[in-house]
Amino acid sequence: MEVNEVFEKVKNLFVEELGIDAEKVTMEAKLEEDLEIDSLGIVEVVMAFEDEFGIEIDDDELTDVGTVGQAVNLLHSKL
Amino acid sequence: MKTALVTGGSRGIGKAISLSLGKSFNVVVGYSSSKDSAEEVVEDIVKSGGTATAIQIDVKSSESIENAFVTIEEEFDGVDVLVNNAGITKDNILPRLKEDDWNDVIDTNLSGSFKTSQRAIKHMMKNKWGRIVFISSIVGMMGNQGQANYAASKAGLIGLSKSIAKEMGSRNITSNVIAPGYVDTDMTAFLTDEQKNNIIEQLSIKRIGKPEDIANIVSFLTSDESEYITGQVISVDGGITS
Numbered sequence: 617m618e619v620n621e622v623f624e625k626v627k628n629l630f631v632e633e634l635g636i637d638a639e640k641v642t643m644e645a646k647l648e649e650d651l652e653i654d655s656l657g658i659v660e661v662v663m664a665f666e667d668e669f670g671i672e673i674d675d676d677e678l679t680d681v682g683t684v685g686q687a688v689n690l691l692h693s694k695l
Numbered sequence: 696m697k698t699a700l701v702t703g704g705s706r707g708i709g710k711a712i713s714l715s716l717g718k719s720f721n722v723v724v725g726y727s728s729s730k731d732s733a734e735e736v737v738e739d740i741v742k743s744g745g746t747a748t749a750i751q752i753d754v755k756s757s758e759s760i761e762n763a764f765v766t767i768e769e770e771f772d773g774v775d776v777l778v779n780n781a782g783i784t785k786d787n788i789l790p791r792l793k794e795d796d797w798n799d800v801i802d803t804n805l806s807g808s809f810k811t812s813q814r815a816i817k818h819m820m821k822n823k824w825g826r827i828v829f830i831s832s833i834v835g836m837m838g839n840q841g842q843a844n845y846a847a848s849k850a851g852l853i854g855l856s857k858s859i860a861k862e863m864g865s866r867n868i869t870s871n872v873i874a875p876g877y878v879d880t881d882m883t884a885f886l887t888d889e890q891k892n893n894i895i896e897q898l899s900i901k902r903i904g905k906p907e908d909i910a911n912i913v914s915f916l917t918s919d920e921s922e923y924i925t926g927q928v929i930s931v932d933g934g935i936t937s
Contacts (some may be wrong), residue, residue, distance in 0.1 A: 632920075654865065656820075656862065656863075656865060656866065660820055660821075663817065674760070
């Protein structure tokens with residue numbers, strides 16, 4: 617799967633799971649500051665990623681994820 | 696209509712809870728071995744115009760919980776209301792308490808409730824609505840001779856519930872504990888009349904509790920009316936702890 621395909625799927629999850637405006641979801645967007653996702657929201661997104669992509673994400677891998685782009689790259693590396 | 700799962704929902708307090716929730720929810724009556732009793736409870740709910748089904752769940756087993764939830768999710772949308780009621784006793788005074796009996800009681804009463812809640816919470820988070828009720832015991836706050844394992848498991852539920860309340864409040868999921876006192880069920884059937892009279896003497900309300908006394912508060916705590924109550928322990932005990 618290409619990076620931009622992963623991005624589109626990630627964007628859909630943000631919009632569907634968390635009700636975030638689609639135009640706000642860019643590769644550069646910061647999860648907490650720009651998208652106003654709280655820590656529990658990040659857990660929800662991770663659980664949705666795991667279901668959608670059939671992968672498991674360790675909590676350790678999330679420590680460096682602060683932007684949508686970093687999340688997309690993490691997922692892309694696992695597929 | 697929302698769906699409620701009552702673990703250990705076929706007998707005693709759990710049966711009364713299942714019947715009471717049948718007025719407001721689709722009810723899934725969880726049972727470990729009492730299949731016939733569970734089916735009778737289902738029949739009673741259906742006769743009263745409700746929707747119910749029975750399902751076998753061994754809360755000690757993650758696999759059994761997963762299988763039960765998959766089945767429930769096929770029939771209903773998911774579990775919106777979870778009543779962690781399944782519990783056992785294996786009493787003995789501490790110097791005689793076997794490690795296996797300690798582990799069995801903790802695994803069922805405390806870890807079983809943790810596992811079931813963890814499985815149920817996903818759907819509740821997604822829906823941004825959920826109700827979790829734990830059936831603890833006043834013994835969890837007072838201790839009791841011969842019940843170190845049971846008391847520890849019931850005290851553990853309080854910490855578990857309060858933590859869930861803090862974690863999940865922003866998603867409109869509440870978590871509360873009911874701490875029953877002495878209630879007339881199979882679990883207290885071993886008490887002699889003399890022992891019962893001694894208990895009644897300590898109560899403000901001079902009778903042993905009925906399962907319905909517990910079911911009534913569970914109905915309230917699972918309703919929309921209780922949305923601002925979370926992380927609480929409510930004793931329903933005739934005043935024994937007052």
